[in-house]
Amino acid sequence: MSVRRLSRREDVAAGIAKPAFDPSRHGAGIVHLGVGAFHKAHQAVYTDAAIAAEGGDWRIVGVSLRGTAAAAALNPQDGLYSLIVRGEEGVSARLIGSLARVIAAVRDPVAALDALCDPAIRIVSLTVTEKAYGIDPIAGAIDLAHPAIAADLQTPRAPAGVLGLIVESLRRRKGKGVEPFTVLCCDNLPRNGLLVRSGVLDFARRAAPELVDWIAGNVAFPATMVDRITPAPTERTLDEARRLTGVEDLAAVETEPFSQWVIEDAFVNGRPAWEAGGALFVADVAPYEQMKLRMLNGAHSMLAYAGFLSGHALVRDVMADMELARLVARHISAAAATLAPLQGIDFARYGAELEARFRNPFIAHETYQIAMDGTLKLPQRLLQPAEAALRMGQDPRPFAFALAAWMRYCCGTTDKGEAYALRDPREAEIRSALEGACQGVEISDRLHALPNLIGLALSRNSHWRNEVASALDAMLRLGVPAAARAAIAA
Ligand code: CS2
Numbered sequence: 001m002s003v004r005r006l007s008r009r010e011d012v013a014a015g016i017a018k019p020a021f022d023p024s025r026h027g028a029g030i031v032h033l034g035v036g037a038f039h040k041a042h043q044a045v046y047t048d049a050a051i052a053a054e055g056g057d058w059r060i061v062g063v064s065l066r067g068t069a070a071a072a073a074l075n076p077q078d079g080l081y082s083l084i085v086r087g088e089e090g091v092s093a094r095l096i097g098s099l100a101r102v103i104a105a106v107r108d109p110v111a112a113l114d115a116l117c118d119p120a121i122r123i124v125s126l127t128v129t130e131k132a133y134g135i136d137p138i139a140g141a142i143d144l145a146h147p148a149i150a151a152d153l154q155t156p157r158a159p160a161g162v163l164g165l166i167v168e169s170l171r172r173r174k175g176k177g178v179e180p181f182t183v184l185c186c187d188n189l190p191r192n193g194l195l196v197r198s199g200v201l202d203f204a205r206r207a208a209p210e211l212v213d214w215i216a217g218n219v220a221f222p223a224t225m226v227d228r229i230t231p232a233p234t235e236r237t238l239d240e241a242r243r244l245t246g247v248e249d250l251a252a253v254e255t256e257p258f259s260q261w262v263i264e265d266a267f268v269n270g271r272p273a274w275e276a277g278g279a280l281f282v283a284d285v286a287p288y289e290q291m292k293l294r295m296l297n298g299a300h301s302m303l304a305y306a307g308f309l310s311g312h313a314l315v316r317d318v319m320a321d322m323e324l325a326r327l328v329a330r331h332i333s334a335a336a337a338t339l340a341p342l343q344g345i346d347f348a349r350y351g352a353e354l355e356a357r358f359r360n361p362f363i364a365h366e367t368y369q370i371a372m373d374g375t376l377k378l379p380q381r382l383l384q385p386a387e388a389a390l391r392m393g394q395d396p397r398p399f400a401f402a403l404a405a406w407m408r409y410c411c412g413t414t415d416k417g418e419a420y421a422l423r424d425p426r427e428a429e430i431r432s433a434l435e436g437a438c439q440g441v442e443i444s445d446r447l448h449a450l451p452n453l454i455g456l457a458l459s460r461n462s463h464w465r466n467e468v469a470s471a472l473d474a475m476l477r478l479g480v481p482a483a484a485r486a487a488i489a490a
Pocket residue numbers: 188226227228229230296297300301369370371377
């Protein structure tokens with residue numbers, strides 16, 4: 001007998017908690033760009049709680065920029081999906097009702113722009129991953145060679161990329177006397193609000209110069225720190241959703257119990273009561289962001305490269321490898337040492353919690369997933385803390401080992417000779433730079449020489465360069481597991 005599809009019909013999904021509100025009685029007030037697993041496990045859940053607690057027309061219109069899968073999975077289900085939470089307390093699941101519908105911008109760019117121009121929309125939030133913006137994560141300038149930026153500057157009135165859609169929709173809203181919206185970046189970027197603001201203004205200077213002052217004076221770009229470990233859904237996720245709900249849910253997502261959202265409370269036209277879901281509103285998000293990017297995401301990137309190259313497919317497997325687990329603890333501690341004290345936060349306790357989260361035996365988080373887009377993740381996760389450690393006279397070896405692991409990963413084959421794609425926007429450039437290089441120091445020199453990646457402060461530091469080359473050489477000669485053992489024994 002075929003299993004019925006999840007839908008809003010009352011008799012469907014009898015075996016699972018439903019939204020604590022009637023979704024049909026709430027309009028949309030948010031457009032979210034990038035309707036991926038993380039959005040469904042994080043912002044959409046806080047928004048569900050906000051509507052349940054205080055009502056309001058705050059449901060979400062999702063816009064997918066890269067495909068049609070999210071629309072195909074969610075629209076036939078009236079935007080509903082199962083949130084499956086896996087932790088020591090077991091598995092729990094409930095239906096999330098905050099998503100109204102999803103527009104596949106690749107198929108219907110006009111609908112995407114119309115949604116952004118709708119006067120009812122007061123917030124545009126984003127989880128499009130670091131690479132989609134086309135903004136240098138440190139300098140804040142837009143990359144004119146970025147495919148979406150280049151295309152949208154050619155046809156700024158018919159954009160398809162992130163900055164183009166934001167600027168053109170703001171231009172149309174202003175032209176119709178419609179209030180602007182708040183732009184809420186929820187990606188792992190340093191000072192993400194300011195960074196997206198600088199990218200939007202830079203793009204506007206080229207595409208709609210008459211708009212620059214209005215955007216600067218009327219559009220808010222609050223910073224946020226977002227955190228919830230959310231693996232890409234698999235068939236197992238969908239099977240579990242079917243088991244728990246009794247119906248077919250093709251948009252199910254699974255995640256950990258932990259969730260954190262720290263937000264700068266600066267909105268031009270209101271916001272949902274996200275604090276009802278546990279969000280924390282603060283005046284300055286930067287220290288929380290730096291803590292998370294350096295301690296969680298920095299350790300994640302190190303373990304992803306070292307773990308993947310040691311043959312560990314999942315984060316929990318890396319944590320079961322004693323030497324690698326000790327290197328993770330070392331990295332977390334070294335990252336914490338680069339941070340200024342943060343009132344109310346015990347970094348040692350936060351670090352211990354991170355290790356426990358990484359060990360979660362119920363979450364299958366792939367090292368290969370975390371390893372992607374390294375050139376856009378390294379600056380805020382590894383390079384900035386490495387510079388800080390050197391400035392503070394601290395031991396840079398944890399960061400040197402992590403960068404060496406990324407460089408070893410850039411070689412494109414495992415110790416057993418298995419080839420893999422780097423899955424990085426600069427993959428072709430990296431492979432070309434490494435053509436014929438086989439010694440540690442040679443590979444390190446060539447990757448340090450890549451433009452706009454490893455800044456001069458590190459590239460010109462001989463102590464740093466020696467530590468990176470030495471760690472990389474050990475990985476190439478001994479293999480990554482033995483090099484990890486040597487690193488932890490040093
Ligand atoms: C991970 C993050 O894939 C990655 O780069 O480090 O997605 C990480 O899982 C989240 O930031 C956790 O909040």
